[in-house]
Amino acid sequence: MNVWVVFSLVAACLATAAWLLMKSARAHTERAAGGQRTARRRSLVAHDSLMEWLVERLTAAGLPASPLSVAVAGGSLLVLAMLLLSRLGAVWGPATVVLVVVLANALIRVRAARTxxxxxxxxxxxxxxxxxxxxxxxxxxxxxxxxxxxxxxxxxxxxxxxxxxxxxxxxxxxxxxxxxxxxxxxxxxxxxxxxxxxxxxxxxxxxxxxxxxxxxxxxxxxxxxxxxMTGETRISALVLGLSPLLLTLFIQLTQPAFLLPMLESSGGRQALALAVVLQLSGGWLLWRMLKSV
Incomplete structure (x- = not known):
């Protein structure tokens, strides 16, 4: 898959997302203008549109949100995603976009929990x-x-x-x-x-x-x-979760040649991928244990 194919797919996704955002914003505006009384008894759980869901997520995080601001921010992020996909290629581009989306969602969730x-x-x-x-x-x-x-x-x-x-x-x-x-x-x-x-x-x-x-x-x-009472458990979970990452960073800074054989061989890369999966799984299990306390 070359760059032009990726660019075409991203452009199609951008056009579809822009159309959905405009349609959601129009429906949200019409409902806010005159539909409150007629929809007063509707279900309080279901979301009528993607725009409403995004506005509520940002509102729960204590961020000022409106259909216009969400549409502008969404369009800007889509343009940024297109640039990343076109610049970084077919492998690192999607990975970077997914990483940015995951980090943004994590920050919103943390801010919402604090609020x-x-x-x-x-x-x-x-x-x-x-x-x-x-x-x-x-x-x-x-x-x-x-x-x-x-x-x-x-x-x-x-x-x-x-x-x-x-x-x-x-x-x-x-x-x-x-x-x-x-x-x-x-x-x-x-x-x-x-x-x-x-x-x-x-x-x-x-x-x-x-x-x-x-x-x-x-x-x-x-x-x-x-x-x-659970402070000791939380500190232990934090130390166990950060120790492998800090140790790897220390080795990379002090002895960069020590990790080169693992990065250059296929078996080493597979072992590294397995270690990342185990690290993420362990972090998730520790988080679930803390949430159940």
Missing amino acids: RRRARRQLAPFLSQVSRGLMAGQGLETAFVHATRRVRPPLSDALSRVMLRRQLGQELDEGLAREGQILRLDELGLLATAMRINQRHGGSLSDMLDAFAAALHQREQSGRELAA
Whole structure:
């Protein structure tokens, strides 16, 4: 496969991706302009378009996202991918593109997890402020608005989007549930369920919010205690995962000729590929062990 064939395939992929992005952006804009009330009861899980999925992924990571910015960034990345494929050839070009995509996805996931942790820590004080507003005689939406103004990002950004959906016709509990799915913050979904039950069956909403805030405080304290108890395990996993990479880098910097026979022979390259696979598998297993603790 020569360079021109690769270039033609990339150009076709670029054209198809651009058409899909434009179609998704148009559908997203039309739905935002007049389709909120008619689609208010639709499923909160399914994504209507690729553009909506991309916007939600970036929003969950705390990045400013809109259909226009996503389309511009996507087009720029596609042009960069085309240049890499045409410059680096049919082997290293695709490998580099895949590596860039994997790294970008990993960075977005890490940033989203950090945003989720920060929002979870801010949720209990926010619920306490809402409860105090209700006890002072304010309505639920008024208390939410006043408490949102006292909260810092990233939770304030999520609550602002909830209030924006409320102004567009969506119920408050539905907006919280939707934001909880975007951020993958289960606490917002539980809060939405509790508010829905309270609206249907009655009861003291301020007492419910106080109990919810106390449960969140207890959960955060338990999480910190668990992190302290498993600190040794985490350090051990980090050392085991980085030791082969650091040792290989040290040998390459100090004795470059030591690794040349392995890189020049087919058996050595196969052994190196096997070592990379085993390293990645071991890292994944260590990560799963830490996640299960």
